[in-house]
Amino acid sequence: MGVRILFLSSEVAPYSKTGGLGDVSGALPAVLAKRGHEVVVVTPRYATVPTEGLSLRGTLWLHFPFGAQWAEVWEVRAGNLRTLFIRQPAYFDRGGFYAEGGVEYTDNHRRFAFFSMAALSAAQMLGLCPQVIHLNEWQTCLAALALKRGYESTPLGQAKTLLSIHNLAYQGIFPSWAVEELGLPWELFSPDGFEFWGQLSFLKTGLVFADALSTVSRRYAQEIQTPEYGFGLEGILQKRAGVLRGILNGIDSKLWNPATDVFLPARYSREDMSGKEVCSEALLERFGLSSAPKRPPIFGMVSRMVEQKGIELILGAIPGLVEAGARVIIIGTGEGRFEGALREMAQRFPQQVGVFIGFDETLSHCVEAGSDFFMMPSKFEPCGLNQLYSLRYGAIPVVRAVGGLEDSIIDAGVEGGEQTSTGIKFGEFSLEAFEGALRRALGLFKKPKLLLGMRKRAMGKDFSWEHAAKEYEALYESLLGAGEDATSAGR
Ligand code: ADP
Numbered sequence: 001m002g003v004r005i006l007f008l009s010s011e012v013a014p015y016s017k018t019g020g021l022g023d024v025s026g027a028l029p030a031v032l033a034k035r036g037h038e039v040v041v042v043t044p045r046y047a048t049v050p051t052e053g054l055s056l057r058g059t060l061w062l063h064f065p066f067g068a069q070w071a072e073v074w075e076v077r078a079g080n081l082r083t084l085f086i087r088q089p090a091y092f093d094r095g096g097f098y099a100e101g102g103v104e105y106t107d108n109h110r111r112f113a114f115f116s117m118a119a120l121s122a123a124q125m126l127g128l129c130p131q132v133i134h135l136n137e138w139q140t141c142l143a144a145l146a147l148k149r150g151y152e153s154t155p156l157g158q159a160k161t162l163l164s165i166h167n168l169a170y171q172g173i174f175p176s177w178a179v180e181e182l183g184l185p186w187e188l189f190s191p192d193g194f195e196f197w198g199q200l201s202f203l204k205t206g207l208v209f210a211d212a213l214s215t216v217s218r219r220y221a222q223e224i225q226t227p228e229y230g231f232g233l234e235g236i237l238q239k240r241a242g243v244l245r246g247i248l249n250g251i252d253s254k255l256w257n258p259a260t261d262v263f264l265p266a267r268y269s270r271e272d273m274s275g276k277e278v279c280s281e282a283l284l285e286r287f288g289l290s291s292a293p294k295r296p297p298i299f300g301m302v303s304r305m306v307e308q309k310g311i312e313l314i315l316g317a318i319p320g321l322v323e324a325g326a327r328v329i330i331i332g333t334g335e336g337r338f339e340g341a342l343r344e345m346a347q348r349f350p351q352q353v354g355v356f357i358g359f360d361e362t363l364s365h366c367v368e369a370g371s372d373f374f375m376m377p378s379k380f381e382p383c384g385l386n387q388l389y390s391l392r393y394g395a396i397p398v399v400r401a402v403g404g405l406e407d408s409i410i411d412a413g414v415e416g417g418e419q420t421s422t423g424i425k426f427g428e429f430s431l432e433a434f435e436g437a438l439r440r441a442l443g444l445f446k447k448p449k450l451l452l453g454m455r456k457r458a459m460g461k462d463f464s465w466e467h468a469a470k471e472y473e474a475l476y477e478s479l480l481g482a483g484e485d486a487t488s489a490g491r
């Protein structure tokens, strides 16, 4: 059965991306459309969105207590996938998506209330009649409330809503005066509504008002119901556990394929790995790192530079890795304190540590291909896509056993692990535990046969979107009452 889906996201690759949300929103709707569903994606038109191929579908006006504002609706079609862009230059034509120079925009509540409402108005203007409205992250959450309060007697209001949580650390919390500014109902400013410790929470609005919830791995779906990972929302998540499901993200296996990847200096596959060595040498050269006297083990990382990603453990572990003769190559952007500390590491060890601060798609592929090991010592990780790319590129993931990292990587330590392992995992979030895992990686590098075996197993894993798409399909259908009951599905 084909489902009519309206998919809202504040970033959609290749038009906009700060992290995995962009990848997911660029890939999942396309796969669903290919599988016969009618999918319409709605996203802001940022300065990064090219004008070619877009056509104007109409202009609408939105009225908020803070003022009236127009939005143009632009569209691009690819097969039966339609993408709508909401254009309002004052909000979206800026230097960043959510922040600039490390400082969040002060009107993000207005920008994303505007986006959410404009997305619904655009759907109405174009006569769309979605059965499922799939929301992503806090930026889209006010739509869940609007559909229940305001749209309930319209065709759009009959759609079921699914909210996908990609990262509970980002909640869209604003001072209480934002309730007034956005014209939200004050009676919902309570613990059972959108109030969160005296403030307005966009994410909580979605958690309360969406018909179903999902997150991006099974493990994370469990974790967020505990105080350790719940960011204060564990109570409401426990309450809604019956409609919460974990679906592991997939990867775009065309874009991330070492056998065809145009970003790489050489291509390779499980059958012929010789190109990987070319990629490793090129990567060392790109960063001016020495490979004398013999080719050293290369530890890579591509990441947002934020607390979540365990950068403090990376910083702590670098001197030991250098001491052991390894090379470390890191690319990323984020908090200034982490960027600065990593730059210092590169200055301290110019022959052994390479750091690039910035966002560079090509380089991110080259790091996956050139690395022997890929580090993700995350404090928490809802899913993580880089470890999945690493598997595909034969860069053995060294990961902390949390969230999607726990669900996607098999450690040699488990029963039968010698034949099934695809990576190295550690448990406790401590330098000691991480260094233990790195020592295992260094040991593995000295056993080329074992390493090659693990690489080939990793590269043979199939994490393509088809699997996840089927799970979303089942979830949509259960929401529409066609399949099993949404409240018991997947639990
Ligand atoms: P998160 O969404 O928490 O940032 P994921 O592992 O799910 O983590 O996804 C991160 C995505 O962003 C990957 O596609 C990764 O390659 C990309 N990425 C992160 N930082 C950079 C960077 N500096 N340059 C290029 N790509 C990056």
Ligand code: GLC
Residues within 6 Å of the ligand: 019, 020, 021, 024, 166, 167, 216, 249, 381, 382, 383, 384, 385, 404
């Ligand atoms: C978030 C998470 C990451 C996940 C991505 C896409 O940014 O931090 O783990 O893979 O969203 O769902």
